[in-house]
Amino acid sequence: MSQREYQVTGMTCGHCELSVREEVEQVAGVADIRVSATAGTLTISAPADLDDAGVLAAVEEAGYSAARV
Template structure:
């Protein structure tokens, strides 16, 4: 099981959270996606190692920027 946390900038509301969640969900093999606009955190859990570049690209596709923490 692999869990990674990212700091996402620019999210301000539930719609922002949904946008990020939907883009990250398109990555294969993701089990749990937890997004909080209030804290600016994204936590992604998957059964195998996650591709950081893929997660970061998905967040960017949603219109935000992120860094792994």
């Protein structure tokens, strides 16, 4: 497992964090999800071969945009 960090734009509150968490936790292989609306970050643990596209799509499904840092 490796740790990955993403910059998420548009989050403003705890509900935003929950929405992102709920979508990202559905991505196979993702574990240890930490979301911070204040910092605008999403940090996950995932296998080295996990495709970022699934994580980014999950964030978009929650209504936000993200980019890997």
